[in-house]
Structures are given as C-alpha cells and as structure tokens.
Amino acid sequence: ASAFDTIAMAPTDPLFGLMAAYRADTFDKKVDLGIGAYRDDNAKPWVLPVVKKAEEIIRNDPAKNHEYLPIAGLASLTSAAAKLVFGNDSPAINEKRVVSYQTISGTGAVHLGALFLSKFYPRPANQSVYLSKPTWANHHQIFQNVGLPIAEYPYFAKDTCGLDWEGLTASLQTAEPGSIILLHACAHNPTGVDPTQDQWKAIAEIMKARNLFPFFDTAYQGFASGDLAKDAWAIQYFIEQGFELCVAQSFAKNFGLYGQRAGCFHFVAAPGSHAEDLAKRVGSQLAILTRSEISNPPIYGAKIASTVLNDEQLFEEWKQDLCTMSGRIIAMREALRDKLVELGTPGNWDHITSQIGMFSFTGLSEPQVLKIREEFHIYMTKNGRISMAGLNTHNVEYVATAIDKVVR
Numbered sequence: 001a002s003a004f005d006t007i008a009m010a011p012t013d014p015l016f017g018l019m020a021a022y023r024a025d026t027f028d029k030k031v032d033l034g035i036g037a038y039r040d041d042n043a044k045p046w047v048l049p050v051v052k053k054a055e056e057i058i059r060n061d062p063a064k065n066h067e068y069l070p071i072a073g074l075a076s077l078t079s080a081a082a083k084l085v086f087g088n089d090s091p092a093i094n095e096k097r098v099v100s101y102q103t104i105s106g107t108g109a110v111h112l113g114a115l116f117l118s119k120f121y122p123r124p125a126n127q128s129v130y131l132s133k134p135t136w137a138n139h140h141q142i143f144q145n146v147g148l149p150i151a152e153y154p155y156f157a158k159d160t161c162g163l164d165w166e167g168l169t170a171s172l173q174t175a176e177p178g179s180i181i182l183l184h185a186c187a188h189n190p191t192g193v194d195p196t197q198d199q200w201k202a203i204a205e206i207m208k209a210r211n212l213f214p215f216f217d218t219a220y221q222g223f224a225s226g227d228l229a230k231d232a233w234a235i236q237y238f239i240e241q242g243f244e245l246c247v248a249q250s251f252a253k254n255f256g257l258y259g260q261r262a263g264c265f266h267f268v269a270a271p272g273s274h275a276e277d278l279a280k281r282v283g284s285q286l287a288i289l290t291r292s293e294i295s296n297p298p299i300y301g302a303k304i305a306s307t308v309l310n311d312e313q314l315f316e317e318w319k320q321d322l323c324t325m326s327g328r329i330i331a332m333r334e335a336l337r338d339k340l341v342e343l344g345t346p347g348n349w350d351h352i353t354s355q356i357g358m359f360s361f362t363g364l365s366e367p368q369v370l371k372i373r374e375e376f377h378i379y380m381t382k383n384g385r386i387s388m389a390g391l392n393t394h395n396v397e398y399v400a401t402a403i404d405k406v407v408r
C-alpha cells in the first residue's frame with residue numbers, strides 16, 4: 001500500500017494538452033493558434049536579433065562564470081526592470097519606495113506576490129483576491145495554492161466582444177474594502193481587451209475611494225502596442241495617484257525569453273516619510289520567501305535582459321524588435337478581419353482589430369472550436385481564444401475561410 005493510494009488523477013493542463021494534440025496531427029495545413037508564444041511569418045520561433053547580440057557579448061565576457069546570483073537576483077536587471085515599468089524618472093524609484101526581486105519569469109513573480117500577500121497583507125474580513133472573469137487560468141491556481149480566497153469581477157462583454165464596463169465597475173464598487181484586485185497592465189489575457197486611459201482613471205478613482213489594493217500583472221510591455229511607455233501607462237498612473245501596489249513583470253514575451261524564466265516582482269510603497277524603511281522591511285521578507293523556494297533565481301536570461309536594458313544602443317535595437325513583433329501581429333489582425341468581411345462571414349469582426357496583444361477572443365463557441373479542430377485542423381482553446389502569433393501570410397486565408405464555414 002502507498003500513503004497516496006487515494007490520490008486522484010488531476011486533469012492535464014488544457015493548453016499543454018492542446019499543444020500535444022497539435023504536434024500529433026499529421027495534416028499538412030494544420031494551424032496552431034493555441035500557445036501564447038510569438039512565431040514569425042513562417043510559423044517558426046523567433047530569437048530577437050538583439051538577444052543574439054546580447055548572447056554574443058555574454059559569451060565573450062572573460063569574467064563570465066556560473067556562480068549563484070544574490071537572493072534578490074541580478075541587481076543590474078532588477079534596477080533596469082523597475083525603470084522600464086515605472087519610468088526613467090519615477091518618483092517612486094527616486095524616493096527608494098520600490099523593492100524589486102528577480103523571479104522565475106512572470107509566473108514566479110505572481111506567485112511571490114501572492115505568497116507575500118497571503119502572509120503579510122491584513123485581511124480582517126477575510127477579503128478576497130479579485131480576478132477578472134475570464135483571466136489567465138494560472139492566476140486561479142497560484143492564488144488558490146497560497147490559500148487566498150478568490151472572487152471574480154466581470155470583464156468581458158459577450159455581445160460586443162469588448163469590456164463589460166458596467167459589470168466591472170459595479171463589482172469594484174461593492175468589493176469589501178481592503179480586497180486585492182488583480183489587474184492586467186496591458187494586452188489582457190485571454191481577451192485582448194484593455195480599458196481605455198479614461199477607464200483606467202475611473203478604475204483608480206473607485207479603487208482609491210474603496211481602499212482596494214492593486215496587484216498588476218504585466219506580461220506584454222512593448223509587445224502589445226510596440227510602445228513601452230504606452231503599455232506601462234496604467235501602472236504609472238496608479239503610482240502617480242499614490243497607491244501602494246505590487247507588480248509582477250515577465251520578460252518571456254517582450255524578449256522572447258520564454259524558457260529562460262526571466263522576470264521581476266516589485267513592491268511599491270505609497271509616498272510618505274516611512275516609505276523607504278517600509279520598502280526595506282518588505283524586501284527583507286521577500287528574501288526569506290525567495291530563499292525558501294528557489295534560493296537564487298536563474299542567471300542566463302537575466303543577463304540577456306540586463307545587457308539589453310543597460311545599453312543605449314541595444315535598447316534602441318530592442319525597441320525595433322518589439323515593433324517587428326507587435327507590427328506583425330497587428331497586420332495579422334487586419335488581414336483576418338478583412339478576409340472575414342470580404343467573405344461576408346455572419347457577425348461583426350471589428351473586435352479582432354480593436355483587441356490588442358497576443359490574443360483575440362474570437363467569440364467562437366465551444367462546439368465551433370471543436371468543429372474547426374476536427375474539420376480544418378486548426379487548434380485553439382475551447383473558449384475561442386486564438387493566439388494571433390500563430391497566424392501568418394501563408395495561413396490567414398485558410399483560417400478565415402474555416403471560421404467562415406463553422407459560423408455559417
């Protein structure tokens with residue numbers, strides 16, 4: 001007998017299961033619109049040219065070694081990462097109100113923040129963490145695993161394939177004061193729907209009035225619009241408004257460093273005379289949490305991102321690469337929408353171009369998703385989300401034609 005005789009079989013991760021099904025498919029025109037990883041126009045993974053240059057620099061560094069990083073990670077990365085997300089002349093950074101820890105990519109950053117909040121954030125009324133409905137599925141698992149109760153705020157309006165503004169604001173208006181609100185900084189996953197700047201202002205106002213705690217997840221800065229400042233606007237606005245907040249930052253998408261697991265967690269104290277001291281004390285606790293889970297974060301991806309972020313010339317080249325990726329995705333949005341319009345496909349397809357970032361919520365139903373997989377070998381998640389990066393000039397017509405056939 002085993003101590004685990006009663007253990008239940010857990011379901012396989014739906015996204016990684018979808019990938020396996022795609023790989024096993026032998027049809028020559030199969031299309032992968034599942035996983036959120038950038039692909040070039042030939043459906044191949046793309047190593048950013050600037051990343052190749054950084055790797056060359058790292059390879060040729062005579063002082064190169066494989067020592068442990070400090071517990072907080074590579075300081076040249078975490079400081080540049082903070083500047084990237086908060087802005088070069090951020091008062092929060094200048095006033096030393098920011099504490100930054102390198103993490104296992106964005107997932108590790110969300111987890112470190114969740115763990116920190118579960119241990120140190122006071123929730124006398126058993127306040128919940130509010131996640132958008134829908135959200136990146138892993139948010140549910142991460143917050144559940146640290147024992148925080150989860151609530152949801154409405155986000156996506158099925159009738160318009162846009163933001164459910166009434167539902168969202170009503171939910172924030174009635175959330176228990178002190179609740180934690182998880183916000184996607186830009187390029188919301190899975191919907192591709194972001195609030196406008198005016199809507200962000202209104203969200204901040206409600207959250208301030210109701211004493212709600214913002215936790216930003218930023219996994220697509222620069223990748224979404226091609227403009228680093230624009231994609232960080234919401235976070236910087238909240239900091240301007242004096243919030244105390246957390247940020248989970250990933251370099252997976254914007255550097256194409258998926259498997260290298262480079263990311264950062266930032267805690268920002270509200271302005272005030274004790275802010276610097278508070279940030280130090282928070283940092284001391286983050287050190288213990290990090291030490292007990294990973295001891296020290298991985299070095300290679302961190303060095304690549306740091307090399308680029310700290311070199312003016314490479315930074316400019318990186319911005320070009322971001323435009324290459326975001327530009328190709330925006331072009332594919334237009335191509336798909338135009339083709340559907342040309343085919344006279346029933347329904348309105350403007351949301352394909354108004355949504356932003358890696359994903360689009362097409363509005364296809366689960367039966368339609370299964371049909372398009374069976375008949376056309378086009379793979380997407382059951383909720384009708386497509387990864388725009390899976391589209392290219394060679395397959396976009398095929399995909400549009402297939403969508404046309406399954407919705408008729």
Ligand code: PMP
Pocket residue numbers: 036104105106107108110136184189217218219250251252258263
């Ligand atoms: N948050 C969101 C919203 C995401 O979409 C992702 C990537 N799928 C992540 C966090 C983290 O990904 P990673 O751990 O690869 O950085």
